[in-house]
Amino acid sequence: MSLTGAALAAAMVLATPAVAEVPRKDGHPDLSGFYNFTRIDEEAPAAKALIAKVPEGAVFMKDGGAYEFPPNEYGGLKPKPDVLAEARKWSPQQELEVQNICKKPSVIYAIQGPFPMEITQGRDMIVMQMEYFDMVRVIFMDGRDHPPADAPHSLLGHSIGHWEGDELVVDTTHLEPATITNNGLNHSEDAHFIERFRLSDDGQTLYSTEYIEDPTNLENTGYRLMAWKKHPGEHIFPYECDPFAYQEDE
Amino acid sequence: MRVIVLALAAMFLMSAGALTAQAHHSFAVHYIPDKEIDVTGVVKDFHFANPHGVIFFDVVGDDGEAVTWKGETNSPNLLKRRGWSNKSLQPGDKITVHGWPARDGKPMLRVGYVKKADGTILRGQSSAEGIKGLD
Numbered sequence: 428m429s430l431t432g433a434a435l436a437a438a439m440v441l442a443t444p445a446v447a448e449v450p451r452k453d454g455h456p457d458l459s460g461f462y463n464f465t466r467i468d469e470e471a472p473a474a475k476a477l478i479a480k481v482p483e484g485a486v487f488m489k490d491g492g493a494y495e496f497p498p499n500e501y502g503g504l505k506p507k508p509d510v511l512a513e514a515r516k517w518s519p520q521q522e523l524e525v526q527n528i529c530k531k532p533s534v535i536y537a538i539q540g541p542f543p544m545e546i547t548q549g550r551d552m553i554v555m556q557m558e559y560f561d562m563v564r565v566i567f568m569d570g571r572d573h574p575p576a577d578a579p580h581s582l583l584g585h586s587i588g589h590w591e592g593d594e595l596v597v598d599t600t601h602l603e604p605a606t607i608t609n610n611g612l613n614h615s616e617d618a619h620f621i622e623r624f625r626l627s628d629d630g631q632t633l634y635s636t637e638y639i640e641d642p643t644n645l646e647n648t649g650y651r652l653m654a655w656k657k658h659p660g661e662h663i664f665p666y667e668c669d670p671f672a673y674q675e676d677e
Numbered sequence: 678m679r680v681i682v683l684a685l686a687a688m689f690l691m692s693a694g695a696l697t698a699q700a701h702h703s704f705a706v707h708y709i710p711d712k713e714i715d716v717t718g719v720v721k722d723f724h725f726a727n728p729h730g731v732i733f734f735d736v737v738g739d740d741g742e743a744v745t746w747k748g749e750t751n752s753p754n755l756l757k758r759r760g761w762s763n764k765s766l767q768p769g770d771k772i773t774v775h776g777w778p779a780r781d782g783k784p785m786l787r788v789g790y791v792k793k794a795d796g797t798i799l800r801g802q803s804s805a806e807g808i809k810g811l812d
Contacts, residue, residue, distance in 0.1 A: 463758075497706060519706040528728060543753065558754055669726035675733050675745065676722055676761045 447629040453550050455590050456626050459664060462633050463543040467491050473625045474652055477594070477636040480623060485638055485648040490608060492653075493541040501612050505646035510532030510612070517611025529668035531560045533582040533605035535620050535639055539651050545663050553588060553595070561666045566597050573600050580616050595624040607639065615643035631657050702800075708777040708787045716786060720770040725753045725763035732766060732774065732788065746784040748774045748791070750801050759800050770794065774784055776801065 450457040468474060478487075486503030490496050499515060505614040506514055521527055531537075538544075542559040551569040565587040573585050576618055584602040599620040607614050618641040625634050706708065718736035730750035733741040750756060753763075766772065771794040779785040788801035 493704075495704075542752070613781055661758075664757060666727050666754065669724070672724045672726040672729060673731055673747070673749075 447631060449593070449626045449628065449630040452548060456593050456595075456630075457548055458546045458553070458595060458624060458626065459548045460503070460526050460657050461543060461545045461658065463658050463661070464492055464541040465632065465654050465656040466655045467652055469652060471627065471634065471654070473627045473632070473634045474654070477623050477625055477634055478652065480594075481636050481639075481650045483636055483647065484661065485650045488608075488649045488651050491539050491651045496608050496610055498610055500610070501608050502649060503647075504607065504612065504649045506612055507644055507646060510644045514611035514613070519610075522609075523673060525670045525674075528670045528672065531562075531582055531605075532609070533602050533614070533618075534562065534564060534584055534586075534599060535602065535614060535618065535637070536606050536609060537562050537582075538614060538622070538635075539637060539653055543658075543661070543663060544655065558663045558666060560668065573598075584620065591623075597620075597622040597624070613644065614641045616640065617641055617643040633657065690739075704777075704787060707780060709780055710777055713775065713776050713789065714786060715773050715775050716748075717771070717773045718792075720766050720768050720772055721745060722768060723747060723763070724767040725756075725761070725765070727752055727754065729753075730756065732772070732791070734772060734774070746786070748776065748786055748788045750788045752774060756799075756801070761799055762796070765799055766791070766793075768799050 450459075452459070469478070487505065488502030490502055496502055498517060498519065503513070534605060537557055537559045540556065540559050544558065545556045547554045547556070549568075551567070553566040553568060555564040555566065557564065562583060564583055566586040568588050571587060573587060573596055578585070578601060580601045580603045582603050584599040586597050586599040588597045590596070599622070600618075602614065602616065602618045602620065604613050604615050604618075606612065618639060621638040621640075623636050623638075626632070627634070633655045635653045636650050637653060638648065639645075641649040693761065716734075716736055718734040720732060720734045722733040724731045724733075730753045732748035732750070734746050736746050737743050750761075751800055753761065773792045774786060774790075775792070776786040776789040790801050791799040793799070
């Protein structure tokens with residue numbers, strides 16, 4: 428090859444746009460980064476791969492992101508009769524009452540909202556810093572099991588994770604009762620939450636399915652689909668909820 | 678009171694992609710998604726706090742009496758990324774708020790955008806959140 432030809436070939440290589448791909452760390456996809464909610468594409472290959480693994484019979488609850496179900500609609504979930512009776516007492520005005528405005532949800536509702544999160548991935552632990560209500564999740568990847576059933580419960584619960592191929596599977600128990608759909612339907616302390624996370628092939632969009640089963644409060648099971656776009660260089664803002672935001676200053 | 682009710686274009690609804698969409702704080706439960714209004718007034722106070730920001734602004738009616746309206750915004754965290762800050766609106770600012778009126782008839786609306794006297798536009802609710810929005 429002549430000198431000119433070599434220079435042209437080198438220029439062509441330099442001019443070829445780099446193909447984004449899934450970053451890897453310790454032999455697994457590296458999910459580390461800042462992600463903000465993006466439109467949910469059910470037909471995206473990563474989304475379809477995740478949906479295919481949702482346990483049979485689970486209903487698809489299409490309220491991922493900012494969308495919320497109206498009163499008396501629970502996305503196909505079938506509450507037990509006593510739970511349904513309680514849920515029907517809910518009225519939209521209740522959420523504007525001072526004692527409810529800043530009521531923190533559990534991770535089941537918090538992870539499906541239109542807010543960013545930042546993931547820091549280690550070998551034995553993955554940290555998910557959620558902007559919504561300043562919630563920070565720790566997912567243990569060191570092979571430990573959940574604590575005994577009577578261990579304290581919390582809104583974040585206890586999360587353990589493992590890799591299945593290129594998918595991160597997170598299993599959460601020990602959840603304190605809290606809302607599922609933000610319109611009166613609550614899960615019990617027996618709720619079991621299983622998430623599967625997967626990056627798109629270009630590594631730019633993170634998808635997850637969020638499966639919930641709660642034999643104490645629900646007759647059936649359900650799942651949500653979520654999607655977040657990676658935004659390098661951005662960071663989480665404090666949430667700092669103010670229950671008096673709606674009250675005019677004296 | 679200078680309230681201009683705008684007919685909602687079917688084409689816009691189609692492009693919004695969510696005819697019956699609600700938002701956090703149950704947007705469609707509290708507000709009328711099929712109706713957009715402009716309300717012009719003067720800022721009294723501005724609470725830029727989660728879960729939703731609130732603009733308090735006085736609107737003078739035909740009878741000369743001032744009524745305080747509330748404009749509920751998206752989460753300030755979302756708006757900060759669109760250029761808002763807690764100083765975006767100051768008492769005394771003349772503004773026109775475009776948005777969706779409260780179902781219960783109270784002087785309140787969900788903020789689509791705020792237009793300031795100098796022409797500055799502060800974008801509020803966006804369809805980027807997967808719900809009804811103005812862009």
